[in-house]
Amino acid sequence: MASHPAESVITGADDRGPRERMVVHAADLIGRDGVAATSIGDVIAASSAPRGSIYHHFPGGKTQLMTEAVRYAGEFIAERIGRPTTMTPADTVREIGGVWRRLLVNTDFQFGCPVLAGGLARRSEPAVADASAEILQRWADLVTARLVVDGVDSDRADSLANLVIAAVEGAVGLCQTRRSVEPLDRVIAELASLCDAAVDRLR
Numbered sequence: 486m487a488s489h490p491a492e493s494v495i496t497g498a499d500d501r502g503p504r505e506r507m508v509v510h511a512a513d514l515i516g517r518d519g520v521a522a523t524s525i526g527d528v529i530a531a532s533s534a535p536r537g538s539i540y541h542h543f544p545g546g547k548t549q550l551m552t553e554a555v556r557y558a559g560e561f562i563a564e565r566i567g568r569p570t571t572m573t574p575a576d577t578v579r580e581i582g583g584v585w586r587r588l589l590v591n592t593d594f595q596f597g598c599p600v601l602a603g604g605l606a607r608r609s610e611p612a613v614a615d616a617s618a619e620i621l622q623r624w625a626d627l628v629t630a631r632l633v634v635d636g637v638d639s640d641r642a643d644s645l646a647n648l649v650i651a652a653v654e655g656a657v658g659l660c661q662t663r664r665s666v667e668p669l670d671r672v673i674a675e676l677a678s679l680c681d682a683a684v685d686r687l688r
Contacts, residue, residue, distance in 0.1 A: 504542040506532040511554035512561075515599040517592070520551050520606035520613055551613045555603035559620030562600075566627040574632045574680035578649055582673030585657055586666050594664045601654050625650045635684045645683060649676050 501509065510532040514523040525547055529536050543549045565584050566577060588596050600620045607614035625646040632642035652672050659668035 503534040512558040512599045516596045519602045552616045558599035575677040578676045
């Protein structure tokens with residue numbers, strides 16, 4: 486595996502116990518290769534976990550491990566969306582963009598969204614896809630809440646939040662394809678402007 490700079494979904498993984506290391510490294514592998522291409526053996530190798538420990542920690546096998554991995558990745562982003570409430574909605578959007586920008590650059594555009602990858606695995610891993618759907622909704626709900634706090638009507642806030650999540654997820658894929666952060670930078674600038682305009686109309 487490639488080396489991982491300071492900000493990555495596997496930051497601090499080596500300081501955790503074997504179970505946590507497997508979850509964190511599984512999230513990294515899913516973001517790079519998808520659910521179907523990520524095997525239990527890959528996770529064991531990446532995390533240096535004892536081979537015999539996998540079913541001890543994850544009696545539900547690959548499905549349980551993949552589900553916990555996408556939930557970990559979901560929380561990684563959710564924590565950043567929910568950062569200080571003094572941030573404006575536009576600041577929140579820029580924070581999301583900054584996180585993804587660093588993840589893309591730090592992994593040489595190899596790392597995409599593990600949560601979206603989990604959602605695309607519905608045919609083989611429906612439980613993982615269900616978890617991904619819940620996480621994406623949670624992200625949208627967090628953005629909605631930030632907009633509502635600033636006075637935006639709940640229906641408008643919900644629509645904008647949906648746009649934010651959909652646009653950022655799409656931009657990440659474009660960045661990987663083009664090997665450039667330009668698509669993300671442009672999307673974030675437009676989304677931040679939309680959020681500012683929604684709030685400014687209330688002043």
